[in-house]
Amino acid sequence: MSRIVYVNGSYLPEEDAKVSVFDRGFLFADGVYEVSTVLEGRLIDNEAHLVRLKRSLNELQMESPASPSEIVEIQNELIKRNGLNEGGLYLQITRGAADRDFAFPKNTTPTLVMFTQEKNLLNSPAAEKGISVISVEDIRWGRRDIKTVGLLAPVLAKQAAVVAGVDDAWLYEDGYVTEGSSNNAYIITKAGTIVTRNLGNEILHGITRRAVLELANEADMEVEERAFTLDEAADAAEAFVTSATTFVTPVISLDGKAIGDGKPGPLAKRLRQLYIEQALES
Structure with missing residues (x-):
């Protein structure tokens, strides 16, 4: 049928x-x-x-x-x-x-x-094992805050990831990460601070992003909304992405280098659990 x-x-x-x-x-x-x-x-x-x-x-x-x-x-x-x-x-x-x-x-x-x-969302294998990403230059237009169907640049970034044998791409501009091919990007510093790009025309204003940051604040996690560099991401303790169909998914490597210990980190896993709990209760 x-x-x-x-x-x-x-x-x-x-x-x-x-x-x-x-x-x-x-x-x-x-x-x-x-x-x-x-x-x-x-x-x-x-x-x-x-x-x-x-x-x-x-x-x-x-x-x-x-x-x-x-x-x-x-x-x-x-x-x-x-x-x-x-x-x-x-x-x-x-x-x-x-x-x-x-x-x-x-x-x-x-x-x-x-x-x-x-789709299998609650028990996603990608969320369980984490995903690997490569960095790709962000060539999209200047109004990424508008969710348009003009997605050729993200398609090319995703295909570059496929060719490289990884799961996804993180887009960057002037050395700073904007977002993933179809998700918002985050790092967690060694001091335990969640860092994600501040809102503006440079990124999509993610619905899951907003919900996850609210949950992080409620859980007394420190959050900074600012641009972060590829070097900061490589040196982070943890990283993750968020979107409507991936919820919170840990990122375990960037450009072939492990992030943290190369495994899904505790804070990312905790945020995913909190988000799922809230979604199921709503």
Whole structure:
């Protein structure tokens, strides 16, 4: 039985789900997206994702084809129709279909697409053993705070990691780490301080990032939001990444050099446990 996908008001088998070849998401990457976590058949921290979605739309002067409550209704229906217990729900809005022209078209109807992906999130093998990353120069555009579908630079970074035989890439600019290919990046200093890039146009304002930093503060862990260098990362006691579908995942090596003792560290594992506990209780 094929997966059910939502496209512009219809629930369709995935092989029948199509958008126009003139859709501006296809022609110009003129669109935004969100990925919400699903645990035990429930959306996790979804309201925050929808707030960020609205911000992304506003930054690109784009209209939404559905209200937040209508989006939630569609999301829950997709989860039900696909019997999704654990995984992610992808949502994408583009400016819609129009004859190819760089300027914004007038009177187009935005395209709304959603689909589910089944994934093992709670018992992730990557989180259990930790991941290895390489550093890759950050060549993305200047508004990384907008969650657009223009993801070719992160794709190239991820592919560089695959070719290098590691799990992911950390992007850097002027010697400072910005974030991972699809996640926010952190180090834990030998003094026990959690350090992650401060918010700005340089990084995505991660929903899981916000939740994890709140949990760290509640647990009286010291947090610094600032840029950190590749050298600092190499010398850190621990490192980890966060995202909606990886939660907190330890990073055990950078550019072939072990971070700390080369194993998932206690603080990263503790933060992952705290995040999962909170998510399951919500």
